[in-house]
Amino acid sequence: MSGMDLPLTGGCLCGAVRFEVAAEPLVAFACCCTECQRASGSAFSMSVLVRKDAFRLVAGEPRRWLRPGPSGKPSAQYSCPTCSARTHAEPGYSDEVVSIRVGALDAARQIAPGAFFWLREAPAWFRPPKDVLAYETNPADLTPVGEAWRAAQAT
Template identity: 40%
Template sequence: MKMPALPIEGGCRCGRVRFRISAPPLLAMACHCIGCQKMSGSAFSTSLAVPEAGFAVIAGTPVIGGMHDYPHHQHCDWCKSWVFTRLKPEMGFVNVRATMLDDARWFAPLIESYASEALPWAGTGAKYSFAQFPGPDEYPGLIAEYQSAQSSIPA
């Protein structure tokens, strides 16, 4: 399924924190690391790497949760939903939890990271699987492939 027309919006479970994505995501991912399992209460977390300039909080004030140091996991202070993550140092993108989108049915991860920590039954259907994270030299090709695939999927 193709990503809907921009902008797309989402928010936490209670709706107090809302965000808008106005630029195409760079990459769609699932992370199986034990930290993501514990923070999401699930087998993995989902995320879209969204260019910083194409992401805005439009309602509410998220608070830092999770480990509080690095990275900065942003949560709703009321319902405690993990909404997005800002990396430090900033890398030009925000990792938005795909499940926080108003409609996430189109989301499908291209890559999964930390497959080395995956629960044995937890599959995502991602095309690429990495024991930890992809190497820095692999990201440009992965981003190009994801963006090309999104633009070639019929509406």
């Protein structure tokens, strides 16, 4: 997302919860797992990872709930207590990042995924774009995903 104005801003559907991000995202990805399909009501969900120290709530108090993450550690999920829109999460695999739902960002239209995860659970009709990385489950290492995403953003 080279050249995007910072801070990035976003929030829930009704506007009661708002946040800002002071640094560019580390990576953007789409997840086709069954849970993301249910949570989004679609074939996949999209997220960006940002440094936790760059994320800050500026309005509202989101509702927090815990769910087991793929790592087995609890993942804190946040949503608006009024409209129930999911905005972000603190994934159980890292204390250093926040995962933000791309649809919660005001600049969502400008963000394309660097990879698709959990294709083995994707709807039978879904095919990711040929020029985007694709994984049957979670990648063991996000480094190649971040590198590919940053390279695509620079073009």
